[in-house]
Amino acid sequence: MPDFKKGMAIKHEGETYVITSAQHVNPGKGAAFTRCKMKNVRSDRSIEVTFKSGENVDEADMQFRKCQYLYKDAESFYFMDMNSFDQFALSKEMVGDQSNYLMDGSEITVVFVDDLPVSLHLQTKMDFKVISAPPGEKGDTASAGTKPVTIETGAIIGAPLFIKEGDTIRVNTETHEYTERVQK
Numbered sequence: 001m002p003d004f005k006k007g008m009a010i011k012h013e014g015e016t017y018v019i020t021s022a023q024h025v026n027p028g029k030g031a032a033f034t035r036c037k038m039k040n041v042r043s044d045r046s047i048e049v050t051f052k053s054g055e056n057v058d059e060a061d062m063q064f065r066k067c068q069y070l071y072k073d074a075e076s077f078y079f080m081d082m083n084s085f086d087q088f089a090l091s092k093e094m095v096g097d098q099s100n101y102l103m104d105g106s107e108i109t110v111v112f113v114d115d116l117p118v119s120l121h122l123q124t125k126m127d128f129k130v131i132s133a134p135p136g137e138k139g140d141t142a143s144a145g146t147k148p149v150t151i152e153t154g155a156i157i158g159a160p161l162f163i164k165e166g167d168t169i170r171v172n173t174e175t176h177e178y179t180e181r182v183q184k
Contacts, residue, residue, distance in 0.1 A: 009060035100155035
């Protein structure tokens with residue numbers, strides 16, 4: 001049984017799907033299984049499938065292409081392939097909370113399946129400039145010594161009290177957490 005995980009592309013009943021969520025279940029009785037929510041790459045239709053332990057599934061061919069993030073509108077995010085210069089859009093649903101880390105003109109890796117763009121593949125840790133940080137109050141440890149700061153993309157991240165406006169911080173894009181201050 002493959003290690004099902006979010007973002008993986010598989011072939012199921014003759015169609016190609018991208019897994020949007022996967023939950024491995026190991027019940028007290030019976031065999032383990034994985035419950036997956038998947039989106040069809042061609043029709044955008046979502047389904048939920050349960051795979052039994054040991055069930056074989058074919059992985060689809062995934063390509064990772066360097067692209068430039070251009071802009072967004074009310075419906076979509078727009079990118080340009082850095083090799084072919086083709087422009088394409090990904091829906092807000094496909095980008096999800098990764099939009100918190102997109103800056104105009106930045107280079108992003110886009111995952112293609114069957115020559116269609118399906119998702120983003122961000123670096124696990126990225127650096128951002130803090131554009132707004134309230135002053136840390138001495139003795140304010142009710143919130144475990146953190147305060148909300150706004151990074152240059154507009155996202156709000158919990159950071160230690162010593163972080164101030166103008167600092168550069170490293171953020172884990174998977175957990176959406178502050179990891180360290182970066183000296184530049």
